Amino acid sequence: MVHGGAGALDNVKDDKTATRYLESIRLTLEHGREIMDLGGSALQAVETCASLLEDDPIFNAGCGSVLNEYGKVEMDAAIMDGRNLAAGAVAAIENITNPIQLARMVMTESEHVMLISDGAMRFADHCNMERVPENYFYTPERIELLKQARLKHKIMLDHDDADENSEDQKYGTIGAIAMDSNGNLAAATSTGGIVNKRMGRVGDSPIIGAGVYADNETCAVSATGYGEDFMRTVIAKTIADFIYMKGMNATEATEAGMEYLSRRVKGRGGVIVIDRNGHCSAGFTTKKMIHGYIEHGGEAICGF
Numbered sequence: 001m002v003h004g005g006a007g008a009l010d011n012v013k014d015d016k017t018a019t020r021y022l023e024s025i026r027l028t029l030e031h032g033r034e035i036m037d038l039g040g041s042a043l044q045a046v047e048t049c050a051s052l053l054e055d056d057p058i059f060n061a062g063c064g065s066v067l068n069e070y071g072k073v074e075m076d077a078a079i080m081d082g083r084n085l086a087a088g089a090v091a092a093i094e095n096i097t098n099p100i101q102l103a104r105m106v107m108t109e110s111e112h113v114m115l116i117s118d119g120a121m122r123f124a125d126h127c128n129m130e131r132v133p134e135n136y137f138y139t140p141e142r143i144e145l146l147k148q149a150r151l152k153h154k155i156m157l158d159h160d161d162a163d164e165n166s167e168d169q170k171y172g173t174i175g176a177i178a179m180d181s182n183g184n185l186a187a188a189t190s191t192g193g194i195v196n197k198r199m200g201r202v203g204d205s206p207i208i209g210a211g212v213y214a215d216n217e218t219c220a221v222s223a224t225g226y227g228e229d230f231m232r233t234v235i236a237k238t239i240a241d242f243i244y245m246k247g248m249n250a251t252e253a254t255e256a257g258m259e260y261l262s263r264r265v266k267g268r269g270g271v272i273v274i275d276r277n278g279h280c281s282a283g284f285t286t287k288k289m290i291h292g293y294i295e296h297g298g299e300a301i302c303g304f
Contacts, residue, residue, distance in 0.1 A: 060172025065192025175222025203227025225269010
C-alpha cells in the first residue's frame with residue numbers, strides 16, 4: 001500500500017491532475033510488486049516505493065517538498081522493520097534527494113533510531129550520501145505556495161490556500177507499507193512538512209508510533225495528516241494496539257483509530273494499514289486521501 005496525501009483535494013477534480021496522481025501511485029505499486037516477485041523483502045519494497053514518491057515533484061516529499069519560513073527545505077522521514085522493531089528516522093534535513101534512504105542508513109549503520117538537523121547531515125556525509133543543491137527542490141508551485149502563506153501571515157498545508165483550520169487542505173506526506181512472502185511487515189513515511197513552518201518544526205512522519213509503525217505481531221501503518229494531531233494520539237501505535245489487545249483486523253482497527261483521532265483531537269488526515277494476515281485497509285477523517293494497494297497479489301487499486 002502507498003499514500004500521497006489527504007485532505008479535500010479540490011485540486012484533483014481536474015481529470016488531468018487526478019490522472020497524474022493516480023498514475024504515479026499505480027506505477028509505484030507495480031514497482032513494489034516487482035521487487036517482491038523477485039524475492040525482495042518488505043523492507044526493500046517500502047524503501048524503494050517511498051523513494052519513487054520522493055522523486056515525484058507532485059508529492060510533498062523529497063524533490064516536491066514545501067518551503068519553511070526562510071524559504072528552505074526541511075524534510076523528515078522514518079522506516080521500520082516489523083521483524084525486530086528496528087527503526088531509523090531523520091528530521092529537519094536538507095539537500096538529500098531521498099530522506100527515506102538516509103533513515104534506512106540510520107537504522108542499519110548507527111546505534112540510534114533518530115538523527116536530526118546538522119547531526120543527521122554529518123551522518124549522511126559519513127555514509128557518503130550525495131548532497132544536491134537547494135535549487136533541486138525549488139519548484140514554481142512550492143515557491144508560489146510560500147508567497148501565499150507569507151502574504152497571509154500563516155502556515156499552509158500543501159497545495160491549498162484555505163484557512164488552516166478548514167478541511168480544504170492537502171496534507172502532503174507520502175508513505176508505503178508492505179508484507180512479503182515470509183510474512184514480514186515494513187513501513188516508511190516521508191514528508192516536506194508544512195508550508196511556511198517554523199524552522200526546526202518536526203511533524204509525526206519521523207516519530208515511531210505516530211506517523212509510522214511496523215510489527216509482525218500486529219500490522220504496518222503509515223500516516224498522513226496534520227502531524228501535531230497524530231503525535232498527540234500516537235495514532236500508528238494506537239491502531240497496532242487495537243489489533244494486539246482487542247483482536248481486531250485491519251479494517252476494524254483502522255476505523256477505531258480514525259474514530260479515536262477525530263473524537264479526541266479532531267484530527268485531520270488518514271492512514272494505510274496492512275495487518276499480520278495481509279489484509280489492507282485505509283481510513284481518513286478528511287474528505288479524501290490519495291492511496292492505492294495490491295492485496296494478496298491482485299490488481300492494483302488506486303483512488304481518493
